[in-house]
Amino acid sequence: xxxxxxxxxxxxxxxxxxxxxxxxxxxxxxxxxxxxxxxxxxxxxxxxxxxxxxxxxxxxxxxxxxxxxxxxxxxxxxxxxxxxxxxxxxxxxxxxxxxxxxxxxxxxxxxxxxxxxxxxxxxxxxxxxxxxxxxxxxxxxxxxxxxxxxxxxxxxxxxxxxxxxxxxxxxxxxxxxxxxxxxxxxxxxxxxxxxxxxxxxxxxxxxxxxxxxxxxxxxxxxxxxxxxxxxxxxxxxxxxxxxxxxxxxxxxxxxxxxxxxxxxxxxxxxxxxxxxxxxxxxxxxxxxxxxxxxxxxxxxxxxxxxxxxxxxxxxxxxxxxxxxxxxxxxxxxxxxxxxxxxxxxxxxxxxxxxxxxxxxxxxxxxxxxxxxxxxxxxxxxxxxxxxxxxxxxxxxxxxxxxxxxxxxxxxxxxxxxxxxxxxxxx
Amino acid sequence: xxxxxxxxxxxxxxxxxxxxxxxxxxxxxxxxxxxxxxxxxxxxxxxxxxxxxxxxxxxxxxxxxxxxxxxxxxxxxxxxxxxxxxxxxxxxxxxxxxxxxxxxxxxxxxxxxxxxxxxxxxxxxxxxxxxxxxxxxxxxxxxxxxxxxxxxxxxxxxxxxxxxxxxxxxxxxxxxxxxxxxxxxxxxxxxxxxxxxxxxxxxxxxxxxxxxxxxxxxxxxxxxxxxxxxxxxxxxxxxxxxxxxxxxxxxxxxxxxxxxxxxxxxxxxxxxxxxxxxxxxxxxxxxxxxxxxxxxxxxxxxxxxxxxxxxxxxxxxxxxxxxxxxxxxxxxxxxxxxxxxxxxxxxxxxxxxxxxxxxxxxxxxxxxxxxxxxxxxxxxxxxxxxxxxxxxxxxxxxxxxxxxxxxxxxxxxxxxxxxxxxxxxxxxxxxxxxxxxx
Numbered sequence: 001x002x003x004x005x006x007x008x009x010x011x012x013x014x015x016x017x018x019x020x021x022x023x024x025x026x027x028x029x030x031x032x033x034x035x036x037x038x039x040x041x042x043x044x045x046x047x048x049x050x051x052x053x054x055x056x057x058x059x060x061x062x063x064x065x066x067x068x069x070x071x072x073x074x075x076x077x078x079x080x081x082x083x084x085x086x087x088x089x090x091x092x093x094x095x096x097x098x099x100x101x102x103x104x105x106x107x108x109x110x111x112x113x114x115x116x117x118x119x120x121x122x123x124x125x126x127x128x129x130x131x132x133x134x135x136x137x138x139x140x141x142x143x144x145x146x147x148x149x150x151x152x153x154x155x156x157x158x159x160x161x162x163x164x165x166x167x168x169x170x171x172x173x174x175x176x177x178x179x180x181x182x183x184x185x186x187x188x189x190x191x192x193x194x195x196x197x198x199x200x201x202x203x204x205x206x207x208x209x210x211x212x213x214x215x216x217x218x219x220x221x222x223x224x225x226x227x228x229x230x231x232x233x234x235x236x237x238x239x240x241x242x243x244x245x246x247x248x249x250x251x252x253x254x255x256x257x258x259x260x261x262x263x264x265x266x267x268x269x270x271x272x273x274x275x276x277x278x279x280x281x282x283x284x285x286x287x288x289x290x291x292x293x294x295x296x297x298x299x300x301x302x303x304x305x306x307x308x309x310x311x312x313x314x315x316x317x318x319x320x321x322x323x324x325x326x327x328x329x330x331x332x333x334x335x336x337x338x339x340x341x342x343x344x345x346x347x348x349x350x351x352x353x354x355x356x357x358x359x360x361x362x363x364x365x366x367x368x369x370x371x372x373x374x375x376x377x378x379x380x381x382x383x384x385x386x387x388x389x390x391x392x393x394x395x396x397x398x399x400x401x402x403x404x405x406x407x408x409x410x411x412x413x414x415x416x417x418x419x420x421x422x423x424x425x426x
Numbered sequence: 427x428x429x430x431x432x433x434x435x436x437x438x439x440x441x442x443x444x445x446x447x448x449x450x451x452x453x454x455x456x457x458x459x460x461x462x463x464x465x466x467x468x469x470x471x472x473x474x475x476x477x478x479x480x481x482x483x484x485x486x487x488x489x490x491x492x493x494x495x496x497x498x499x500x501x502x503x504x505x506x507x508x509x510x511x512x513x514x515x516x517x518x519x520x521x522x523x524x525x526x527x528x529x530x531x532x533x534x535x536x537x538x539x540x541x542x543x544x545x546x547x548x549x550x551x552x553x554x555x556x557x558x559x560x561x562x563x564x565x566x567x568x569x570x571x572x573x574x575x576x577x578x579x580x581x582x583x584x585x586x587x588x589x590x591x592x593x594x595x596x597x598x599x600x601x602x603x604x605x606x607x608x609x610x611x612x613x614x615x616x617x618x619x620x621x622x623x624x625x626x627x628x629x630x631x632x633x634x635x636x637x638x639x640x641x642x643x644x645x646x647x648x649x650x651x652x653x654x655x656x657x658x659x660x661x662x663x664x665x666x667x668x669x670x671x672x673x674x675x676x677x678x679x680x681x682x683x684x685x686x687x688x689x690x691x692x693x694x695x696x697x698x699x700x701x702x703x704x705x706x707x708x709x710x711x712x713x714x715x716x717x718x719x720x721x722x723x724x725x726x727x728x729x730x731x732x733x734x735x736x737x738x739x740x741x742x743x744x745x746x747x748x749x750x751x752x753x754x755x756x757x758x759x760x761x762x763x764x765x766x767x768x769x770x771x772x773x774x775x776x777x778x779x780x781x782x783x784x785x786x787x788x789x790x791x792x793x794x795x796x797x798x799x800x801x802x803x804x805x806x807x808x809x810x811x812x813x814x815x816x817x818x819x820x821x822x823x824x825x826x827x828x829x830x831x832x833x834x835x836x837x838x839x840x841x842x843x844x845x846x847x848x849x850x851x852x853x854x855x856x857x858x859x860x861x862x863x864x
Contacts, residue, residue: 195445232733232734237460238460243456244457248447249443284680
């Protein structure tokens with residue numbers, strides 16, 4: 001099968017599967033669409049049916065990189081500062097603590113597993129452990145958005161908790177992307193040319209510069225432009241160029257494009273149009289990313305079972321435990337309840353994007369273990385992420401015996417919607 | 427002024443990053459694509475602001491940053507972006523087909539055929555005769571035996587008369603012009619696209635009889651017939667499928683538009699049928715069979731998804747222009763271009779009179795037919811492969827000739843649309859008073 005036909009059939013197949021099957025399930029049973037594309041990719045890929053060959057996956061490398069970069073821009077486009085300033089500081093404090101604690105716990109446990117059980121030298125085990133930590137931090141935003149829509153339809157309460165979940169989901173995305181972006185600077189291989197290899201700090205500066213300079217330059221470039229078609233061309237150029245530059249320099253495209261997205265929605269007068277264009281293109285690219293991520297999956301040649309099982313057990317525990325500890329440290333336990341972290345257990349496509357980005361690097365350590373762990377975690381948690389959120393909110397409501405409708409949402413509730421106001425596909 | 431400065435800054439930054447990179451997973455292709463898109467868009471906007479078609483700006487950017495210019499976009503990078511060109515051509519063909527209304531084909535099909543046959547015949551004879559007369563001044567023709575000279579003349583004429591659906595569609599998409607000059611030009615260009623397959627095949631057969639090639643397989647009538655009839659069949663089926671999708675699903679048109687054109691190009695390739703004609707028919711069927719309004723929605727989605735692809739397609743065309751060959755051959759190209767222009771002028775006037783087409787089409791049509799692009803380049807490349815003895819030099823001559831027409835053609839077509847009152851002199855949008863779809 002030619003690579004072009006392969007792309008058409010997998011995306012068309014994915015779309016039909018989503019339309020006929022999962023959309024109905026999503027409406028009726030509160031199941032999030034996303035993981036099925038991943039599964040479809042695995043089934044069509046070289047490890048299962050072989051309909052998509054390894055060469056075909058390689059030939060679509062630019063698409064995958066662009067999809068990863070566009071996902072970063074979509075995350076960044078949700079950070080409108082004016083909206084974010086309406087949220088209380090304690091909501092950010094709780095979210096940041098939860099994200100950092102999860103990163104530290106999962107990273108540390110996996111580091112011990114890689115060193116002790118796989119016999120990996122400490123120096124080389126840090127990278128895969130930290131990447132899994134970054135992957136573990138990310139949360140399925142679409143699950144939270146879907147549950148929020150259902151709860152809003154039922155006039156159910158829990159706005160405070162939902163607001164915090166939205167803030168945490170956005171913060172998780174930022175921490176995951178930043179941690180992964182900086183990690184690639186630390187473990188960067190020397191460039192093939194004769195130039196002096198930049199230090200990790202210099203790589204970090206280059207990564208941030210691609211995003212910041214790109215954002216500022218494109219802000220000036222797009223100034224006053226409101227025509228949707230021309231905005232689309234210019235934004236496509238901006239995100240493609242930033243993704244290509246980052247990937248070319250063997251850096252993560254996620255961080256620079258996230259910065260570009262954030263700068264553009266905060267500085268441009270055409271903020272809504274820019275966000276609309278980014279989100280309109282995000283969906284098809286996200287679909288392609290998930291399918292190719294599935295097709296790119298390869299079982300590890302190393303003993304993979306223990307580290308992956310370990311990740312699958314440690315991550316939810318770390319999420320729930322970190323959320324509880326973060327709420328206690330920031331004094332929000334009373335408002336959120338001790339179990340609010342269950343709402344953050346679902347993982348979505350951002351986890352896949354980070355793991356896939358790591359898997360595509362030519363110098364990565366244990367890439368297949370990292371990627372497999374992320375894929376299985378998404379497959380297990382993404383479908384039921386909305387149900388988890390709904391159950392968490394309902395449990396919270398019962399505990400606090402709140403009235404059936406909540407006319408005065410608590411702090412962070414509605415403003416939290418600004419963080420993920422599109423119900424992004426993370 | 428702001429945008430060119432920003433482009434220069436981005437160019438400098440890309441050059442700074444270049445020594446730090448590696449080419450794995452198509453990162454370089456993505457970098458090139460992004461830069462080319464930005465550069466072409468910027469130069470295109472500048473061109474449009476001074477009344478030159480944006481696509482000339484796109485090509486100028488490609489030429490400036492391409493292998494013959496600053497070499498910021500290398501030859502390898504251009505080669506890696508060939509699928510973008512294929513996608514663009516497929517989108518162009520589908521959009522062109524979708525522009526045609528059944529009513530219009532029924533009402534004006536015969537008239538357009540008369541114009542096409544007149545201008546093609548006159549153009550082929552005039553161009554062939556001119557090249558034959560220039561035998562002593564064209565270096566590679568000087569020492570050719572008579573039979574080979576005649577073969578070169580026939581082949582040159584069959585490619586030199588080709589028009590460009592890509593430029594026509596891109597300019598119509600860019601300007602939104604839908605008046606009589608725009609529609610007649612599009613009709614002539616599309617019919618020529620079908621006729622040219624037959625003409626080129628005939629020319630190839632004549633050339634092979636004049637210059638037999640040892641071990642070469644003959645091009646049978648059956649193959650040519652299948653290329654065209656198969657394209658009608660496959661395109662019809664694809665168009666029907668698109669119409670069904672629009673009727674029963676009608677969602678995610680942006681994604682559907684891209685996938686559908688990719689599918690059409692792949693299926694045409696696998697079925698060995700003419701890809702352009704396949705997608706043209708598919709577009710025509712989808713537009714005319716779909717429920718009212720949904721074909722328009724699909725066309726709009728295609729135009730949106732095509733926008734960056736068009737920009738890069740024309741920038742790549744510019745990057746592939748061998749500027750040194752154009753400059754070297756310019757003294758030969760100018761008389762040929764003048765003869766072609768004259769033949770177009772006379773051919774369209776005669777053909778229009780025969781078909782009963784009045785002004786302003788009769789007066790302005792020839793200006794829209796000067797452009798040449800993808801199809802002609804493809805045919806020139808085929809010649810180089812089929813006739814090793816003179817094909818390479820003939821291709822260089824043809825590519826330089828096409829580059830010249832590609833550069834001046836859009837300017838002339840835009841001028842025709844302005845003179846016809848179908849677009850405002852400096853605006854990119856159609857003139858407000860102009861009736862649409864007449």
